[in-house]
Amino acid sequence: MPADTTGKNQTARQIFPPRHRAVVYQALLAAAVVLTAWYFISNAVENLLARRIASGFGFLNREAGFEIGETTLLAYNSSDSYLKALAIGLFNTFRVALPAIFFSSSIGCALGLARLASNWLLAKLASVYVEVIRNVPLVVQLFFWYAVITESLPAPAEALSPLPGVFLSNRGIAFPTLTAEFRIALDYPVLSGFNFSGGASLSPEFAALFLGLALYTAAFIGEIVRAGILSVERGQFEAARSLGLSDRQVMRFVILPQALRVIVPPVTSQYLNCTKNSSLAVAIGYPDLVAIANTTINQTGQAIEGIAIIMLVYLAISLAISSLMNWYNARIGLRGAKS
Amino acid sequence: MTKSIVSLLLLVLSANNTHAGPTADGAVKKGFIQCGVNTGLAGFSQPDSNGEWRGIDVDLCRAVAAALFGDQKKLRFTPLTAQQRFTALQSGEVDLLSRNTTWTISRDTSLGLNFVGINYYDGQGFMVTKKRNVKSAKQLSGAAVCVQPGTTTELNLADYFRANNMKFKPVVIEKMEEVLSAYFAGRCDVYTTDMSGLVSARSSRAASGADHVILPEIISKEPFGPVVRHGDDHWFDIVKWSLYAMIEGEEIGLTSKNIEQQAKSANPVIQRFVGASGDIGKMLSLDNRWAYNIIKQVGNYGESFERNLTPLGLDRGLNRLWNRGGLMYAPPLR
Numbered sequence: 001m002p003a004d005t006t007g008k009n010q011t012a013r014q015i016f017p018p019r020h021r022a023v024v025y026q027a028l029l030a031a032a033v034v035l036t037a038w039y040f041i042s043n044a045v046e047n048l049l050a051r052r053i054a055s056g057f058g059f060l061n062r063e064a065g066f067e068i069g070e071t072t073l074l075a076y077n078s079s080d081s082y083l084k085a086l087a088i089g090l091f092n093t094f095r096v097a098l099p100a101i102f103f104s105s106s107i108g109c110a111l112g113l114a115r116l117a118s119n120w121l122l123a124k125l126a127s128v129y130v131e132v133i134r135n136v137p138l139v140v141q142l143f144f145w146y147a148v149i150t151e152s153l154p155a156p157a158e159a160l161s162p163l164p165g166v167f168l169s170n171r172g173i174a175f176p177t178l179t180a181e182f183r184i185a186l187d188y189p190v191l192s193g194f195n196f197s198g199g200a201s202l203s204p205e206f207a208a209l210f211l212g213l214a215l216y217t218a219a220f221i222g223e224i225v226r227a228g229i230l231s232v233e234r235g236q237f238e239a240a241r242s243l244g245l246s247d248r249q250v251m252r253f254v255i256l257p258q259a260l261r262v263i264v265p266p267v268t269s270q271y272l273n274c275t276k277n278s279s280l281a282v283a284i285g286y287p288d289l290v291a292i293a294n295t296t297i298n299q300t301g302q303a304i305e306g307i308a309i310i311m312l313v314y315l316a317i318s319l320a321i322s323s324l325m326n327w328y329n330a331r332i333g334l335r336g337a338k339s
Numbered sequence: 340m341t342k343s344i345v346s347l348l349l350l351v352l353s354a355n356n357t358h359a360g361p362t363a364d365g366a367v368k369k370g371f372i373q374c375g376v377n378t379g380l381a382g383f384s385q386p387d388s389n390g391e392w393r394g395i396d397v398d399l400c401r402a403v404a405a406a407l408f409g410d411q412k413k414l415r416f417t418p419l420t421a422q423q424r425f426t427a428l429q430s431g432e433v434d435l436l437s438r439n440t441t442w443t444i445s446r447d448t449s450l451g452l453n454f455v456g457i458n459y460y461d462g463q464g465f466m467v468t469k470k471r472n473v474k475s476a477k478q479l480s481g482a483a484v485c486v487q488p489g490t491t492t493e494l495n496l497a498d499y500f501r502a503n504n505m506k507f508k509p510v511v512i513e514k515m516e517e518v519l520s521a522y523f524a525g526r527c528d529v530y531t532t533d534m535s536g537l538v539s540a541r542s543s544r545a546a547s548g549a550d551h552v553i554l555p556e557i558i559s560k561e562p563f564g565p566v567v568r569h570g571d572d573h574w575f576d577i578v579k580w581s582l583y584a585m586i587e588g589e590e591i592g593l594t595s596k597n598i599e600q601q602a603k604s605a606n607p608v609i610q611r612f613v614g615a616s617g618d619i620g621k622m623l624s625l626d627n628r629w630a631y632n633i634i635k636q637v638g639n640y641g642e643s644f645e646r647n648l649t650p651l652g653l654d655r656g657l658n659r660l661w662n663r664g665g666l667m668y669a670p671p672l673r
Contacts, residue, residue, distance in 0.1 A: 051451030051569045053429065065494045067509045078497035143517075150524040170525050171483060193481040194471075194528045195508065204526060205510070285512035285521065291488065295511070298422045298489025301450035303429075 044304060059300045060086075066295060068287045070095075070203055082296050089292030090313060096209050096288065097275045103210075104217035104274060105267070111218060112225025113251075126222065133219035139280050141216060145208035146284040153204075156195055165189065167196060174201040205286035209278065217274040221267055228263035229255055260332050268325035272318050279314075289313060360573030362434050363407060363624075371413045374400035375433035378418040379515055380536060381543040382648045383439045383459075392416050396437040398643040399458055399565055401636065402581040403435060406629040411636040420513055422489040425450050428566060435578060436566040439533065441491045446566075455579045457564045458640075460657040460666050461533040462557035463495050466541065469550050471528060476556040480505035485518050485527035487511070492532050495559040519544050533561045535653055542651045576623055583669035584630040587612065588639035590660055590669065595638040598631060612672055619672055630672065640667060 048055045060083040067078050068088055072095065076088050114126035133141070150170045154160065159169035165176040165188045174189035174196040189199030232255050240254040281288040290310055297306035366372045376384035376396055384394040401411040417433050428436045429451055439461075440446075442454040467473045467482075476499070486493050488511045500507050510527050512518040519540055522530040530540065534557060541548045565582065567575050588594075591608055593601055602613040611617040613631040620627030637643065644655060659665025 048451070051429065052448075053451035054449040065497055066488075067493075067497045067500075067507065069509045069511060078494075078501055147520075147524075150521060150526040155525050194479075195481055195483060197481065282513055283517070285510050285517070287511065291511065294422050294513070295488040295493070298425065299494070301425055301429075301446070303426050 048304075054300070054302060055305065056302075057305055059296075059302055059305070062300075064296070065299065068292065069285070070206065070287055072200075082300070085292050086289065086296065086309065089287060089289035092281075092286065092292075093275070093278055093288045093290075093317075096206060096213065096281070096286065097278045100210055100213035100217065100278070101271050101274050103214040104221055104270075107214065107218035108221025108267075109225050111222030112229065115222065115226045116229060130219045130222055133216055134223075138212060138216050138277055139283055142208055142212040142280055142284050145211045146204060149204040149208055156191055159191070159196075165199070167191075169196075170204065171195055172201050172203040172207060174199055176200075203286075205281070205284050208284055209281050209286045209288075212280075213274055213277060216277070217270055220270050220273075224263055224266045224270065225259070228259035231262045232258045257332070261329075261334070264325060264329045264332065268322055268329070271321050271325065275317055275321065276314060360571040362567070362571045362574035363577060366407060366434055371415050372400065372404050372407065372435060373415050373417060373433045374403075375417045375419045375424055375427050375436040375438055376400065377438045377515075378420055380439060381539040382535065382651045382653065383539070384416075384418075384437075385543075393647060395458060395643050395647045396439060396563075396565075398637050398647070399437045399582060399585075400435060402585055402633045403578055405632040405636045406577060406581045406584070406623075406625055409626055409628070409632045411632075420489075420515075421487050422513055425452065425566075428452060428568060431568070434567075434574070439536070439563045440566055441533075441561045442564050443491060451569045452566050453569055453575055455565045455567060455575060456582045457562045457666075458582055459535065459563040461535050461561040461563060463492055463531060463559040463561055464534045464537055464557055465554040466522075466530045466537045466551050467528060467554065468525075469552050473552075473554065476554045476558070477503060477505075479507065479529055481507070482528040483508040483510055483526065484529045484531055485510045485512065485522040486531055487515065487518055488513055490532075491559070491561065496531055499558045533563075535648070538653050539651050573624065577625065580623060580672075581629075581633060584612075584633045584672065585637070585640040585643065586660070586667050586669040587672050588630070588634045589641040589667075590662070593634050593639060594642055595635055598634045602631065617673070 045055070047053075061081050063079055064082045064085040065078050066085070068076055068085060070092055071088050072091075074084075074088055074091060076084060111126050111130060114122050115130070117123050117126075149172075153168055153170040156167070156169045156171050159167040159174075161167050165186065167174045167189055176186040176188045177200045179185055179187040187198050189196040189201065236254055236258065237250060240250040245253065278288055279290040282291045282294060285291075293306045293310045297303050300306075374397075376392065376394070379385045380394070382394055384392055384396045387393050397416070400414055400416070404414040405411040407413075417427060419427050419433070419436075419438060424436055424438055424440060425446070427433050436452075437458075439459065440454075441461075442457065446452065447454050465476050465479065467479075473479065479500075484496060484507045486496055486509055493509070493511065496507070496509070507529075510518075510521060512521055519530070521527060523545060530537070532540075534553070537553050541551050541553070545551055565578055567578055588598075591612065593609065593612065598613065601609055602615065604610075607616065611619060614620055614627035614629070618627060620629050623629065626632070638646070641660075644658065655665060657666050659667065661668040
């Protein structure tokens with residue numbers, strides 16, 4: 001009997017070689033994926049039609065009707081379209097995510113080095129920081145920073161002024177800006193009525209989100225930097241030292257270039273996380289893309305379209321960041337090595 | 340032979356059975372109604388110290404449960420933020436949305452939802468701290484304004500400032516607790532929402548209610564009402580008449596305390612209402628005592644108002660009965 005089965009199998013193999021079978025299985029899988037997607041989409045469309053829920057992207061050109069708290073660079077008012085409101089949201093996402101990525105990288109590097117420092121106090125402080133920040137949910141930290149800023153700073157009328165023309169209050173930080181109307185001059189913020197006018201200001205929402213994101217991401221980057229440095233073999237330290245290089249030179253010319261190869265890929269995902277975490281802005285009222293899209297969804301009732309926009313935009317941002325980082329990773333990689 | 344008897348029996352039984360729409364059928368099968376309410380707005384819906392939900396919006400949910408099941412406890416609550424509410428109803432997560440939601444034409448037509456009626460007439464106002472010494476909303480130019488997103492409030496606010504050529508900085512926070520703490524911390528000069536919400540926040544959240552004034556301007560009409568999904572007329576009817584039964588109950592003087600006694604009265608209006616005569620229950624495919632159960636277990640509209648909103652210092656105002664100078668008016672239950 002067994003012999004017979006093998007015989008059958010062999011004929012099956014001849015008629016239907018494994019390579020062809022693989023193609024068939026893949027085609028079946030692809031068909032299943034497409035069918036499932038089609039089922040979900042047609043089901044949603046049918047339900048929307050049955051309940052007469054409006055659909056399509058036509059709403060993007062309609063008047064938004066709501067104001068946005070922070071609109072630097074682009075002018076916006078409530079008579080502008082939803083599309084423009086979403087663009088402002090996207091811009092606000094970048095406005096907080098990019099500086100947060102930059103600062104978290106610097107703080108993270110410092111933290112990673114500090115944890116490996118021979119100075120006991122410095123190393124312990126750095127590890128306490130990492131453990132505390134990593135283990136408290138980001139949203140809680142955002143509430144914390146927001147409360148610190150709004151509860152502990154005075155009202156605009158009693159604003160602190162650490163530098164001339166700079167005012168700290170529970171409305172944020174107001175500072176002078178350069179203007180060039182007739183001649184280049186400083187435009188100072190002045191208290192008029194409820195708030196400061198003139199100059200520029202950063203809101204408490206922005207400050208809380210920026211601080212929270214930068215400090216939180218820094219803790220993770222610090223650990224990645226530490227791991228990267230530790231991954232360089234001890235022999236490299238010793239060899240560099242015996243060439244007569246100073247500590248600083250060892251780090252700069254021998255260790256870091258090798259450590260970076262280990263560091264860059266996981267740091268890329270931290271950058272992605274940082275950008276995506278900026279969507280927690282909703283909790284403290286910073287008008288980022290998600291906050292604006294949520295409002296849009298609620299005013300228009302078009303949840304599917306709104307969520308699709310959010311997903312596509314984050315996908316695009318993430319792909320852009322990761323291709324940039326991959327390019328950088330390839331550049332610092334071993335020459336001639338397969339990546 | 341037996342087969343035909345069984346099928347005949349089934350036919351008779353099913354004809355006799357309450358033949359309800361999908362939402363009511365689903366609720367009967369589950370054994371409870373899933374009701375979407377506010378996450379915490381004193382007087383409208385808020386859990387009390389025992390975790391029991393209280394408020395006029397909650398009472399409406401209870402009335403529907405009393406009508407459908409004869410038991411106001413067959414009810415579960417889903418607390419929803421302003422942004423979650425419509426999606427929760429559209430997707431079927433809740434059977435009924437009773438969450439101080441303003442009836443507007445765009446919501447009624449493009450969301451796939453139907454507003455059932457009005458259980459509270461409100462309008463939007465502004466609250467500021469007393470020490471600002473503001474007397475009118477017209478003086479608010481340049482102010483930072485705390486507001487919740489996805490509300491008609493947010494839109495009216497933009498309209499009002501635009502119409503009056505004033506500027507403002509919105510601080511838009513989704514969670515009620517967070518937006519209120521931002522206002523009370525001084526992050527904003529002004530908090531804006533419906534008048535009832537201002538009164539409720541001032542009396543239940545402010546450290547000292549006397550430090551905050553509500554400005555005289557009312558800048559919008561905000562009729563609140565329960566909402567159901569499109570396409571289930573039977574459920575729409577049940578919710579609508581549950582609301583009207585509460586209003587009618589107040590008008591004909593039936594309260595949770597006296598209805599047992601009054602049910603014995605010979606007054607034909609009351610006889611019909613309590614289901615002793617006529618068949619207003621059958622018309623809704625409900626128990627004939629559905630309206631009796633609502634009043635007995637939940638109370639009439641006035642009782643609900645006095646229990647929930649009067650303690651906050653809210654006046655009946657527009658929400659008086661039509662024959663006492665208000666707008667509350669139920670079509671005849673006959």
